[in-house]
Amino acid sequence: MTAAELIAFAAFEGGVYAQAFPAFGVERRGAPVQAFVRFSDEKIRLRSQIYEPDYIIVQDPTLIGDVDVFMGMKEGGIAIVNTEKPDFDSRVPEGARVYTIDATTIALEELGVPITNTTLMGAFAAATGEIKLEPLEHALRSRFSGSMADKNVKAAGRAYNQIGGAV
Amino acid sequence: MLEFMEGSHAVAEIVKRCRPQVIAAYPITPQTHIVEDLAQMVANCEIDAEYITVESEFSALSACLGASAAGSRVYSATTSQGLALMFEVCFNAAGMRQPIVMTIANRSLGAPLSIWNDQQDSISLRDSGWLQFYAEDNQEAADLHMIAYKVCEDHDVLLPAFVCFDGFILTHTYEPVTLPTQEEVDAYLPAFTPYQRLDAANPLSLGMYATPEYYMEFRYEVDRAMERAKQAFIKAGREFGEQFGRDYSALVEGYRLEDADTALVAMGSICGTAKDAIDEMREHGRKVGLLKIRTYRPFPAQEIANALKGVSTVAVLDKNISLGNGGAVGIEVKSALYGSGAAVYDYIIALGGRDVRKKDIAAVVDLAEKGKGDMFYGLRTEVL
Amino acid sequence: MALRAGCAAAPGRALENKTGAWRVFKPVFEPEKCTKCGMCALVCPEGCVRETEEGTFEPDLDYCKGCGICVEICPKKGIRMEKEEK
């Protein structure tokens, strides 16, 4: 949920309407969850969950295989998968692009903890072009303070550059 | 200025700026984020309020009742089973004419246990004498708290109010909202002037016992205050619009109703999804509109009848069920439209957190136009 | 009389409700027999037996319901019931 909220917040900082919400349920840190984000130039009124996403971020690679993480993905959609194995068995729908990034390693190196929210944000920004680097950094700096802000900006930046090179 | 935040946080922030003097609440999903935020604000001395920790919802509202009777502006929040546990105190608070404002993070009632959204909880308290306002989005949820205090504390009203917003669907959603500053809230909402208060130097008993010679008259007075609350709401909503540009003077609000043949009637966050669905149906030439009910109590029967004049088919979306007689809103809309000639159908929908999509709204409109209604929508017949 | 919002009133209103009106028998205390044990005041369900300046006891007939419990308890048989005459 934190990743979804941060992405929506960064998009909002970038000047669009945004909405982020969890697949409602038990709030236990680390439990497998889904969260959803919408962006729009107009005020967002729709409240249903998202069934046909344009973009999918898979934060936990161990879910792949157990859960159809790409369900409903549209043609021309983009998926960002946190994995160290770029050749993972993905069953990606036809016409969708997949970017892989080892966000866990980047997060461990930059933040010292395997919390991948901000790293994946950077990857998402680069892969989709929906968020520019500047509002992203602004979003991170208003959510984190001091050295944690610097570290998160660096982690996001590394992912941004890495994916940016692949786009 | 638009800010990006969680619905619960927006409500906590606006409650803070309404300057409650006493807060008593018991945490329960999905209301928890609101009261966690408020407890933190009290601990940080951001609000000059007493936060009374209690062991149950019954005690929470009892503490609020006492504090209100003593002349404080008070606040609480709850949902579902928590509200059920407050049942007795709710009736007393209204009968004692205490202007308590309580947020309801709408949730279903057990059994079976469900933490997810519908509106069964507040609607089940429809006869308690509390005003009930329903928010479509987090902006409206925040704004309605300011209006609620103004309406409740009006000496022509003196009744408590629920500000209802859908659990999880709004409480846990992050979206942009504009929050008035403390100075702006102060300019809109003056300090609480109690009509009468408990005072050791001048003792008073509230809610004294009434013999059969008096009881009915007291109930009549509460009902009349409910009726007067309509005008008080319209006035407070208009003043809000004048000051902040968002007008809430309407007890019901139409969306693309002007030339509509079929009208949906709904309350709360489902109205947003319905509006998007209506836009799509309109693109296909379907003359569909929405009537959103903002104040369920007092019930705006006349306003509904006026707004739906000329509509031939009405489909009421009920996120509750009055077991044995269909949805509570549908029953009342039918009575409001009695004799109008419109065909009114009721749909029990989205109970216990069942997601509602645009295509579901369109399917309901199809059913109503075919004359099929007064039913549960979207039942999974394979498990029955 | 207009109703007061919230059914509010000054406390002590129960005193105005003189509950002794429907009695058939009333207790008659004989202070000369009284040993001032205080049992009558203790058991009276209406709490309407009070001590006099002499230390003996008497009922407040505004609230006495004529139940006769004080008669039963008095060890000196110093209380008797008499038919109420109106």
Ligand code: SF4
């Ligand atoms: S008769 Fe009953 S009520 Fe009256 S004084 Fe005796 S005990 Fe009390």
Ligand code: SF4
């Ligand atoms: S019980 Fe009898 S003896 Fe005792 S105080 Fe009362 S009247 Fe006197």
